[in-house]
Amino acid sequence: MTGHPSPRLFGDLAGWFHLFTAPDEYREEADFYARVLRESCAREPRTVLELGSGGGNNASHMKERFDMTLVDLSPAMLDVSRSINPECEHLEGD
Structure with missing residues (x-):
């Protein structure tokens, strides 16, 4: 992370994101x-x-029509997105 505060849902609780x-x-x-x-x-x-891009929910549908590159500040959320969008490029960024 780049030192920005992150809500727990986007960090240590990110694995639960798709349940919510x-x-x-x-x-x-x-x-x-x-x-x-x-x-x-x-x-x-x-x-x-x-x-x-967060947990990749929009991309999970848009990847059917477009080649998607997903950027998010949270490495944990990028991991969540990778779980449903392995074919998309994921980049950590601000």
Whole structure:
């Protein structure tokens, strides 16, 4: 970590994240983001950089349409995301 305070849910409790917020609950939100991306780009987007990707819930749906690169400040949350998005690139960053 870079010295920023992190809520326990995003650190030592990150392994429980998907019990509180299941990836399936993010389908509608991910569909909305995909639609906005497509409507906002002159060409069909192929890759998406998601900043603050957390546990990877949106990416778990968006990876069906885009190549995803996921960035989050919390290494523990990136581990959670990797568990459901192993095919996506994960980067620790602020």
